[in-house]
Amino acid sequence: MDLTILRSIDPVYGAVTAGLLGLLFVVFLVRYVLKQDEGSEKVKEITGAIKEGALAFLHREYKILCVFVIVVAVLLGVVLGWRQSFAFVFGALCSMAAGYLGMNMAVRSNGRTANAARKSLNEGLKVSFRGGAVMGMVVVSIGVLGLSLLYFAFHTNPDFISIIPAYGFGASSVALFARVGGGIYTKGADAAADLVGKVERGIPEDDPRNAAV
Known part of the structure; x- marks a missing residue:
C-alpha cells in the first residue's frame, strides 16, 4: 500500500471512524446484556425500584x-463569543447523553448480573463487566465524535484553538456535578439500607449479611 495515500488522509477521519466503531461495540454490549434473563419476579421488582429511583434522580439533577x-453559556457568549458558547453547550449535552445512556444500562444490568451469578461467578462477571463497559465506551466514543464534529465545523476559524477547551469545559462541568451528586445519592441509599437492616432484621451497620451495603 502506498503510504503517501495514508499520509494525505486527515487524521480526524480516523477519530470519527474510531468513535463510530466504539458506538457499534456499545450496541453489541447492550444487546448482549439485554438478552440475559432478568431473573425472578422479586429480582425484577427490586430492579424496577432501583431503576425508578436512579432515573428520577438523574432527571432532577x-x-x-x-x-x-x-x-x-451566556457568560461565555458575552466574554468570548458565540462559538465558544456553542462548544460549551455541545460538550455539556454530549456529557449528559453519555451519563444517561450509562445509567440506563447500569440499572438494567444489575438484576441480570445477580441472576447470572446464580449459575456461576464467571457468568455473573461477564454480564457485569459488559454492562459496566457500556459507560466507558459511550464516554470515549461520544467525546471523540463530538470533538471531531466541532473540528469539521470550525477548524477554518482563527479562534478554533479556544473552541476545544470550551467543549472540554462543558463536558467536564456536567461530569463533575454528576459525580458529586451521584456520590450523595449513593450515600443516601447506603444509609437507608443500613436503617432498614437495623429496624427490620436487627442487622448491625455495614454487616456483610446485608447485601444492600
Whole structure:
C-alpha cells in the first residue's frame, strides 16, 4: 500500500471512524446484556425500584444542571463569543447523553448480573463487566465524535484553538456535578439500607449479611 495515500488522509477521519466503531461495540454490549434473563419476579421488582429511583434522580439533577449550563453559556457568549458558547453547550449535552445512556444500562444490568451469578461467578462477571463497559465506551466514543464534529465545523476559524477547551469545559462541568451528586445519592441509599437492616432484621451497620451495603 502506498503510504503517501495514508499520509494525505486527515487524521480526524480516523477519530470519527474510531468513535463510530466504539458506538457499534456499545450496541453489541447492550444487546448482549439485554438478552440475559432478568431473573425472578422479586429480582425484577427490586430492579424496577432501583431503576425508578436512579432515573428520577438523574432527571432532577439534569434539570438543575441545565440552568447552570445556560448561565455559563451566556457568560461565555458575552466574554468570548458565540462559538465558544456553542462548544460549551455541545460538550455539556454530549456529557449528559453519555451519563444517561450509562445509567440506563447500569440499572438494567444489575438484576441480570445477580441472576447470572446464580449459575456461576464467571457468568455473573461477564454480564457485569459488559454492562459496566457500556459507560466507558459511550464516554470515549461520544467525546471523540463530538470533538471531531466541532473540528469539521470550525477548524477554518482563527479562534478554533479556544473552541476545544470550551467543549472540554462543558463536558467536564456536567461530569463533575454528576459525580458529586451521584456520590450523595449513593450515600443516601447506603444509609437507608443500613436503617432498614437495623429496624427490620436487627442487622448491625455495614454487616456483610446485608447485601444492600
